[in-house]
Amino acid sequence: MTTLNFFKYQGTGNDFVLIDDRNETFPASDQALIERLCHRRFGIGADGLILLQNDPNYDFRMVYFNADGAVGSMCGNGGRCIVRFAHDLGLIDRETRFLAADGEHMAVVGEETISLKMGDVASIDDRDGLTFLNTGSPHVVKFSDDLESLDVVGEGRTIRYSEPFQPGGTNVNFVQVIDDQTVFVRTYERGVEDETYSCGTGVTAVALVAHRQLRMSSPVSIQTIGGNLRVSFEPQPGGQFHTIYLIGPAQRVFAGTITV
Numbered sequence: 282m283t284t285l286n287f288f289k290y291q292g293t294g295n296d297f298v299l300i301d302d303r304n305e306t307f308p309a310s311d312q313a314l315i316e317r318l319c320h321r322r323f324g325i326g327a328d329g330l331i332l333l334q335n336d337p338n339y340d341f342r343m344v345y346f347n348a349d350g351a352v353g354s355m356c357g358n359g360g361r362c363i364v365r366f367a368h369d370l371g372l373i374d375r376e377t378r379f380l381a382a383d384g385e386h387m388a389v390v391g392e393e394t395i396s397l398k399m400g401d402v403a404s405i406d407d408r409d410g411l412t413f414l415n416t417g418s419p420h421v422v423k424f425s426d427d428l429e430s431l432d433v434v435g436e437g438r439t440i441r442y443s444e445p446f447q448p449g450g451t452n453v454n455f456v457q458v459i460d461d462q463t464v465f466v467r468t469y470e471r472g473v474e475d476e477t478y479s480c481g482t483g484v485t486a487v488a489l490v491a492h493r494q495l496r497m498s499s500p501v502s503i504q505t506i507g508g509n510l511r512v513s514f515e516p517q518p519g520g521q522f523h524t525i526y527l528i529g530p531a532q533r534v535f536a537g538t539i540t541v
C-alpha cells in the first residue's frame with residue numbers, strides 16, 4: 282500500500298484527476314488502478330486522469346488516460362486543466378508550450394479562462410452520411426432540433442461502435458443551433474462510455490463544422506451542460522483550419538491523498 286497525492290480539476294464540468302508525476306513514479310501501465318481512481322463510487326471520480334511529467338523540450342508533458350484506464354488521444358478540456366495545474370504549481374507564468382498525445386500545444390493563462398491552441402485540422406469528411414473530423418481526438422458531429430430530449434447515450438453509443446469508425450471508435454457530438462453564432466452541444470465520450478458535461482476536442486470539432494456547413498464565423502460560442510466555451514479559428518482556402526483556440530474556464534476543485 283502506498284499513498285498517492287492528487288488534485289481534482291474541472292473545465293466546464295469535464296473533470297480530471299491531476300497528478301504531479303515529474304519524478305515518474307506513477308504506475309502508468311496499471312489500467313485497473315487508473316479506472317478505479319476515476320470510478321465515481323469506488324474512487325475519486327473523474328472523466329479522466331492526467332499525469333504532468335517533465336519534458337526536455339517543453340514546459341511539461343501531458344499524459345492523458347480516459348476513465349476506462351486506457352491511454353487516450355488529445356483532451357481539450359484536460360489540456361486547459363493541466364495548464365491551470367502547471368500555473369498553480371508555479372511551473373509556468375502567463376504563457377506555456379507543452380507536449381500532448383497529438384503534439385505541441387501553446388496556451389495563455391487568463392484570470393478566468395485558459396486559451397488553448399489546438400492542432401491544425403486537415404479535413405472534414407463524410408463517413409456513411411455522418412460528418413467526421415479529428416481535432417486531436419476523433420469526433421462525429423450531428424445536428425438535432427431537440428437536444429433536450431435526445432437519447433445522447435443510446436444514439437451516441439450506437440455511432441461510437443458502428444462499422445465506419447472501427448477499429449478505434451469515435452466520440453459523438455449532438456448539436457442544436459441557438460442563434461447565428463451560438464450552439465448547444467451534448468457529447469457521448471469514448472473511453473468514458475457515457476455523456477460528459479463537456480468535451481473540448483468535441484466542441485472544437487462542432488465549431489469548425491458549424492463554420493463549414495452553416496457559415497458561422499469565428500469565434501463560435503458553445504453552450505454545454507457544464508458551462509460556456511468559445512472556439513476561434515482561421516479557415517484556409519484548401520479546406521483546412523489553422524490557429525484554432527479553445528477558450529474557457531478551468532478550476533481546481535480539491536486536493537487529496539488516496540491509498541492505492
Ligand SMILES: N[C@@H](CCC[C@H](N)C(=O)O)C(=O)O
Nearest residue numbers: 353354356357358480481482
Ligand atoms: N474530454 C476530452 C476528450 C477526451 C478524448 C476522448 N474521450 C477520446 O479518447 O476519444 C476533451 O475535452 O477533449
